[in-house]
Amino acid sequence: EPEVTQTPSHQVTQMGQEVILRCVPISNHLYFYWYRQILGQKVEFLVSFYNNEISEKSEIFDDQFSVERPDGSNFTLKIRSTKLEDSAMYFCASSVEWGREVYEQYFGPGTRLTVT
Amino acid sequence: AQSVTQPDIHITVSEGASLELRCNYSYGATPYLFWYVQSPGQGLQLLLKYFSGDTLVQGIKGFEAEFKRSQSSFNLRKPSVHWSDAAEYFCAVGLLTGGGNKLTFGTGTQLKVEL
Numbered sequence: 001e002p003e004v005t006q007t008p009s010h011q012v013t014q015m016g017q018e019v020i021l022r023c024v025p026i027s028n029h030l031y032f033y034w035y036r037q038i039l040g041q042k043v044e045f046l047v048s049f050y051n052n053e054i055s056e057k058s059e060i061f062d063d064q065f066s067v068e069r070p071d072g073s074n075f076t077l078k079i080r081s082t083k084l085e086d087s088a089m090y091f092c093a094s095s096v097e098w099g100r101e102v103y104e105q106y107f108g109p110g111t112r113l114t115v116t
Numbered sequence: 117a118q119s120v121t122q123p124d125i126h127i128t129v130s131e132g133a134s135l136e137l138r139c140n141y142s143y144g145a146t147p148y149l150f151w152y153v154q155s156p157g158q159g160l161q162l163l164l165k166y167f168s169g170d171t172l173v174q175g176i177k178g179f180e181a182e183f184k185r186s187q188s189s190f191n192l193r194k195p196s197v198h199w200s201d202a203a204e205y206f207c208a209v210g211l212l213t214g215g216g217n218k219l220t221f222g223t224g225t226q227l228k229v230e231l
Contacts, residue, residue, distance in 0.1 A: 004159075031217070043160070043206060043221040056218060091159060095217060104150065105219060109159040 002026045004108035006092050012114045013082055021077045021111045023092030032075045033093040033105060034067065036060070043091065049075065082115045089113075118143040118209050122222035129197050130230045137192040137225050139207030148210035148217065149190040151181055154224075155203045163205075166190060177201070202229045 005024045013019050025032050034046040047057040049067050066078045075094075079086055089112050093105040121140045129135055141147055148167055152160040164175025171183040181192045190207060204224045210217040 033218075035219070042223045043208075043219075045218050045220065048218060093160075097217065103217070104162050104165050105217060106162070107152070107160040 002106075004092055004094055004106050006090075006108035006111050008111060009109065010112045010114070012116065015084060015115055016081050019079050019082055019113060021079075021090050021092075021113070023075045023077070023108055024073050025075055025092065025094030026106055027073070029094035029096050029106070031055075031095045031097055031105075032067075032069070033095075034077045035091045035093065035107075036088040037091065037110075038085075038088045046077075046090075079113075082113075084115050087113055087115045118147070118211055118220050120207050120209050120220055120222035122205075122207055122225050124225045125223070126226045126228065128228040128230060131199050132196050135192075135194045135197045135201070135227070137205050137207075137227070139190045139192065139222060140188050141190065141207075141209045142188065143209055143211075147190075148212065149181075149183060150208040150210065150219065151175065151179070151190075151192050152206045152208060152221075153177075153203045154206065160206065163192070197227075197229055199229045199231055202227055 007022045032049040035043050037043045045058050047061045048055045064080045068076050089110045091110045092108040095105045096103045119142045150165045151163040154160050163179050164173050166173050166183045174180050179194050183190050204226050206224045207222040208219045
């Protein structure tokens with residue numbers, strides 16, 4: 001069964017450093033998402049991406065964040081200058097949308113980011 | 117803005133007992149509703165979804181959920197819990213936007229199963 005994969009599973013970085021989290025969505029999916037989950041809190045939407053551009057972003061997704069689909073398979077989340085409060089589990093998800101029908105999002109296993 | 121409330125933070129049940137996890141949503145239109153499960157150290161796995169039609173939906177692992185518009189609820193049920201069901205369960209509502217289907221999650225319910 002196709003699945004969303006994410007690398008690395010755990011990333012430790014120092015405050016102020018740049019990090020790139022990588023995701024490989026399911027191959028025939030058209031919409032891509034990033035969510036995050038701070039320890040003990042709920043999963044929060046960050047950004048959605050379609051047709052090589054951001055479709056929607058949350059208030060969390062400020063200028064320090066960016067997303068990119070550098071090739072036909074990868075989808076990345078970059079944090080330019082990490083802060084302690086960026087420490088969280090980051091989930092990538094993908095979905096198919098056909099017309100106005102809504103399809104479920106498939107989530108990857110997550111990348112745990114620890115900023116020290 | 118849409119929101120999801122899961123009033124029970126922790127629930128403990130005995131193996132073999134029935135289970136009901138509560139979920140209430142606030143949304144101005146017909147909601148797209150989901151239940152996801154997260155096992156320790158794992159990602160989010162979709163259990164079931166409601167888009168339209170029959171208000172009782174069946175999912176994987178023997179779970180079902182019932183959409184009740186009058187109560188703005190989408191409670192998850194299982195008739196007989198197994199020890200492997202211990203995990204965290206998230207209810208989510210989907211907002212169809214030009215950017216796909218943005219999910220808003222509840223705070224989750226941690227399920228503990230006693231043997």
